[in-house]
Amino acid sequence: MSGTIAARGRIEKRQAIVDAAFAVFARAGYAQAGVDVIAAEAGVAKATVYSHFGDKENLLREAIAASADQALARNLATIETLTDHSDDIRASLERVGIRLLECYCDDRSWALRRLLSAEINQFPDLLDIIHTRAAERVTEALADRLARLTVAGHLHTPAPRLAAEQFFALLTGPMDTRARLGTRHVPNSERRAVARAAVHTFLQAFTPKPVGTPSRRSDT
Amino acid sequence: MSGTIAARGRIEKRQAIVDAAFAVFARAGYAQAGVDVIAAEAGVAKATVYSHFGDKENLLREAIAASADQALARNLATIETLTDHSDDIRASLERVGIRLLECYCDDRSWALRRLLSAEINQFPDLLDIIHTRAAERVTEALADRLARLTVAGHLHTPAPRLAAEQFFALLTGPMDTRARLGTRHVPNSERRAVARAAVHTFLQAFTPKPVGTPSRRSDT
Amino acid sequence: MSGTIAARGRIEKRQAIVDAAFAVFARAGYAQAGVDVIAAEAGVAKATVYSHFGDKENLLREAIAASADQALARNLATIETLTDHSDDIRASLERVGIRLLECYCDDRSWALRRLLSAEINQFPDLLDIIHTRAAERVTEALADRLARLTVAGHLHTPAPRLAAEQFFALLTGPMDTRARLGTRHVPNSERRAVARAAVHTFLQAFTPKPVGTPSRRSDT
Amino acid sequence: MSGTIAARGRIEKRQAIVDAAFAVFARAGYAQAGVDVIAAEAGVAKATVYSHFGDKENLLREAIAASADQALARNLATIETLTDHSDDIRASLERVGIRLLECYCDDRSWALRRLLSAEINQFPDLLDIIHTRAAERVTEALADRLARLTVAGHLHTPAPRLAAEQFFALLTGPMDTRARLGTRHVPNSERRAVARAAVHTFLQAFTPKPVGTPSRRSDT
DNA sequence: GATGAATGAGACTTCATTCAT
DNA sequence: TATGAATGAAGTCTCATTCAT
Numbered sequence: 001m002s003g004t005i006a007a008r009g010r011i012e013k014r015q016a017i018v019d020a021a022f023a024v025f026a027r028a029g030y031a032q033a034g035v036d037v038i039a040a041e042a043g044v045a046k047a048t049v050y051s052h053f054g055d056k057e058n059l060l061r062e063a064i065a066a067s068a069d070q071a072l073a074r075n076l077a078t079i080e081t082l083t084d085h086s087d088d089i090r091a092s093l094e095r096v097g098i099r100l101l102e103c104y105c106d107d108r109s110w111a112l113r114r115l116l117s118a119e120i121n122q123f124p125d126l127l128d129i130i131h132t133r134a135a136e137r138v139t140e141a142l143a144d145r146l147a148r149l150t151v152a153g154h155l156h157t158p159a160p161r162l163a164a165e166q167f168f169a170l171l172t173g174p175m176d177t178r179a180r181l182g183t184r185h186v187p188n189s190e191r192r193a194v195a196r197a198a199v200h201t202f203l204q205a206f207t208p209k210p211v212g213t214p215s216r217r218s219d220t
Numbered sequence: 221m222s223g224t225i226a227a228r229g230r231i232e233k234r235q236a237i238v239d240a241a242f243a244v245f246a247r248a249g250y251a252q253a254g255v256d257v258i259a260a261e262a263g264v265a266k267a268t269v270y271s272h273f274g275d276k277e278n279l280l281r282e283a284i285a286a287s288a289d290q291a292l293a294r295n296l297a298t299i300e301t302l303t304d305h306s307d308d309i310r311a312s313l314e315r316v317g318i319r320l321l322e323c324y325c326d327d328r329s330w331a332l333r334r335l336l337s338a339e340i341n342q343f344p345d346l347l348d349i350i351h352t353r354a355a356e357r358v359t360e361a362l363a364d365r366l367a368r369l370t371v372a373g374h375l376h377t378p379a380p381r382l383a384a385e386q387f388f389a390l391l392t393g394p395m396d397t398r399a400r401l402g403t404r405h406v407p408n409s410e411r412r413a414v415a416r417a418a419v420h421t422f423l424q425a426f427t428p429k430p431v432g433t434p435s436r437r438s439d440t
Numbered sequence: 441m442s443g444t445i446a447a448r449g450r451i452e453k454r455q456a457i458v459d460a461a462f463a464v465f466a467r468a469g470y471a472q473a474g475v476d477v478i479a480a481e482a483g484v485a486k487a488t489v490y491s492h493f494g495d496k497e498n499l500l501r502e503a504i505a506a507s508a509d510q511a512l513a514r515n516l517a518t519i520e521t522l523t524d525h526s527d528d529i530r531a532s533l534e535r536v537g538i539r540l541l542e543c544y545c546d547d548r549s550w551a552l553r554r555l556l557s558a559e560i561n562q563f564p565d566l567l568d569i570i571h572t573r574a575a576e577r578v579t580e581a582l583a584d585r586l587a588r589l590t591v592a593g594h595l596h597t598p599a600p601r602l603a604a605e606q607f608f609a610l611l612t613g614p615m616d617t618r619a620r621l622g623t624r625h626v627p628n629s630e631r632r633a634v635a636r637a638a639v640h641t642f643l644q645a646f647t648p649k650p651v652g653t654p655s656r657r658s659d660t
Numbered sequence: 661m662s663g664t665i666a667a668r669g670r671i672e673k674r675q676a677i678v679d680a681a682f683a684v685f686a687r688a689g690y691a692q693a694g695v696d697v698i699a700a701e702a703g704v705a706k707a708t709v710y711s712h713f714g715d716k717e718n719l720l721r722e723a724i725a726a727s728a729d730q731a732l733a734r735n736l737a738t739i740e741t742l743t744d745h746s747d748d749i750r751a752s753l754e755r756v757g758i759r760l761l762e763c764y765c766d767d768r769s770w771a772l773r774r775l776l777s778a779e780i781n782q783f784p785d786l787l788d789i790i791h792t793r794a795a796e797r798v799t800e801a802l803a804d805r806l807a808r809l810t811v812a813g814h815l816h817t818p819a820p821r822l823a824a825e826q827f828f829a830l831l832t833g834p835m836d837t838r839a840r841l842g843t844r845h846v847p848n849s850e851r852r853a854v855a856r857a858a859v860h861t862f863l864q865a866f867t868p869k870p871v872g873t874p875s876r877r878s879d880t
Numbered sequence: 881g882a883t884g885a886a887t888g889a890g891a892c893t894t895c896a897t898t899c900a901t
Numbered sequence: 902t903a904t905g906a907a908t909g910a911a912g913t914c915t916c917a918t919t920c921a922t
Contacts, residue, residue, distance in 0.1 A: 056918090121254070
């Protein structure tokens with residue numbers, strides 16, 4: 001094929017380093033993370049890390065980008081299941097909400113967000129990586145689906161982007177305190193309850209008014 | 221007159237150190253923050269920092285606790301203005317929402333949250349400091365007020381604690397992305413818009429049903 | 441009488457500081473000994489130590505000198521009991537030997553010697569303090585007594601100074617290894633055995649030859 | 661061939677560090693010795709010292725152990741020359757005594773003993789290193805030889821271990837004061853005199869009694 | 881290409897000493 | 902006079918990074 005055994009080994013080593021780097025960064029923070037430790041955890045020599053990534057800063061970027069890509073993929077896959085095939089909009093939203101919360105509460109997701117918060121002053125471009133690669137696209141994807149559901153008459157979201165933001169807020173906001181920024185495990189049942197409450201509030205606000213009934217003014 | 225500039229009292233020096241410490245920790249992160257820098261910024265010798273706080277770790281705790289106390293005070297003061305004296309519940313909530321967002325978007329608040337996220341793995345007890353001292357009490361205070369407004373007939377929040385959580389979520393959730401975790405300044409007008417949208421959604425969900433009108437079942 | 445209450449307090453404090461200093465120096469070594477610790481152990485403030493002794497180095501000197509004086513006094517008192525009143529020279533020497541070993545094995549004596557060894561490079565004059573104040577005078581005092589015993593016909597020490605040195609050597613030499621430089625406690629019985637063996641060897645060498653027998657030349 | 665001055669092998673560097681460490685520790689004491697200074701004296705970077713020895717404490721141990729091994733070797737080699745090949749036991753003992761005193765009075769030996777005294781409180785295990793590695797074995801080796809000389813009829817030491825202790829005591833005891841713990845140089849002639857006096861006294865005590873023979877052989 | 885070894889810069893922390901009360 | 906507070910200098914140790922094999 002395309003790769004010799006040696007080349008395959010190199011790529012695999014690179015992947016092992018990125019994985020180890022994310023794990024160590026997440027555990028210890030950027031500054032406290034030792035390149036020795038990362039190298040050891042990846043099973044390579046310290047100099048090998050440098051030959052692959054140049055310096056520690058770049059290693060952080062790559063690790064974060066890889067982690068963001070993973071999170072993006074899972075979130076998009078979940079959102080794509082939100083179609084207008086079903087008539088029970090509440091059940092659909094709850095199912096999607098629960099799965100989005102699963103993504104949000106994944107250990108790697110918490111670690112990614114914490115790392116981002118931690119290093120945003122030192123490396124402001126990290127946020128761009130994340131936002132353009134993941135957060136923004138997820139919100140937009142959800143907004144797209146809400147728009148289609150509105151068109152289909154299942155919802156009433158005249159400002160789909162704002163509605164998407166609020167949907168995420170209602171889902172994840174209560175988790176931040178409950179999960180103690182990812183330090184505490186939140187049981188499935190509690191996650192489901194939060195998701196149901198979020199969907200309930202969301203639907204109160206964004207359910208289409210029955211036809212023929214004079215509706216109140218909508219907001220901006 | 222007891223104090224010249226050179227001869228500040230011990231307490232003043234302690235306060236200066238705490239302030240400088242929070243500023244430097246917020247700017248550089250715990251590990252990267254140099255005690256030299258903190259001391260210089262506080263206008264004292266490095267050893268003085270140690271004589272006051274023992275070690276860097278304890279200094280972080282004190283700085284965080286002080287900052288959390290400040291944030292708590294501002295939030296509580298705001299929430300206390302949410303009374304049932306006015307008939308215009310929407311206006312009241314919007315006013316409170318806007319002021320809560322001001323607290324939330326204050327530079328020190330962002331810094332506090334980022335610092336917390338950053339160091340939670342190394343210092344898990346920080347979260348306890350914050351949660352018991354600030355976050356929990358703010359949420360409960362808001363829940364209290366929502367309950368009173370419900371009793372007064374202005375709202376319908378059968379689960380005030382959950383409603384309070386959602387109110388905060390609707391307010392602050394959209395800010396996280398818009399403010400880029402505090403890196404980007406969000407103009408007043410945008411903050412007001414977020415607050416209004418949050419209050420609108422909140423009221424859709426928690427406005428008392430008109431008397432004599434059959435209401436839909438609420439979920440669990 | 442001569443001192444006011446305040447003055448008496450000062451002198452007592454000075455003594456307390458010297459005692460504490462010796463204890464701490466002995467325990468931790470000069471460099472590792474903290475003036476804080478000495479002050480605390482003496483029950484005074486750190487600055488008081490400085491007002492009494494000027495600096496740490498001088499404090500060491502005073503502490504060592506005081507300790508050397510104590511050791512000197514005990515040794516001299518013991519040696520003075522070595523008279524020619526008794527006919528049993530062996531018993532006399534053994535009694536003195538045992539009591540000299542008690543002095544030598546006292547915790548403070550070990551500490552003094554260790555401290556001296558430790559700091560002799562940094563403070564060469566310490567040795568002068570000790571030697572002129574104590575060691576030299578003890579050896580000379582013993583040499584005096586050996587000379588008188590020789591004159592009285594109980595011993596034969598044509599070179600009393602050398603004999604005194606060897607007496608001390610036979611006594612203390614075996615103790616160094618047995619007591620592990622003062623770290624290990626040597627039981628009384630063992631000390632007595634060492635003293636008896638020392639006296640035995642000493643007497644083999646320095647017992648006067650029987651009268652009427654042609655004696656061999658003694659060496660220098 | 662392989663090693664230029666700049667590129668000494670790892671083992672050579674290690675040896676250079678140990679040597680420098682012993683020199684600096686001996687000169688300044690453990691606490692006052694700077695790792696910087698040791699590194700500079702060894703011609704390596706400070707961090708290299710740490711990569712080899714972990715920490716300063718361990719460096720002390722290794723330096724002391726190395727020095728003790730050297731001293732042991734010299735002492736054992738000397739003692740091994742004490743055979744029963746010669747008939748002149750006095751000359752043999754004097755020769756060995758002089759050479760043992762040379763070992764004892766070597767600068768490194770003094771330094772080793774001073775260092776040991778100095779740090780025994782902080783590092784009690786140092787004494788075990790020395791005792792098991794050197795002191796004990798030297799005394800035992802001498803005791804062995806004294807026993808063989810007794811068997812051969814040249815000496816009479818029914819308790820060889822004690823006799824060995826006393827031989828060392830008579831040799832080294834007088835040196836401690838004369839050499840001022842190694843601070844003062846003792847001329848060869850004086851060392852020889854001490855050795856002769858020691859041997860004289862030793863022989864007075866441990867010469868075999870003539871069996872049925874009228875007079876003993878005269879000494880030198 | 882991968883690695884063991886080395887290093888320079890810098891971090892936290894301590895401590896003898898001084899000063900104003 | 903005695904002291905609490907402050908400090909500058911110094912020390913141990915770590916770590917990201919490079920170089921020769």
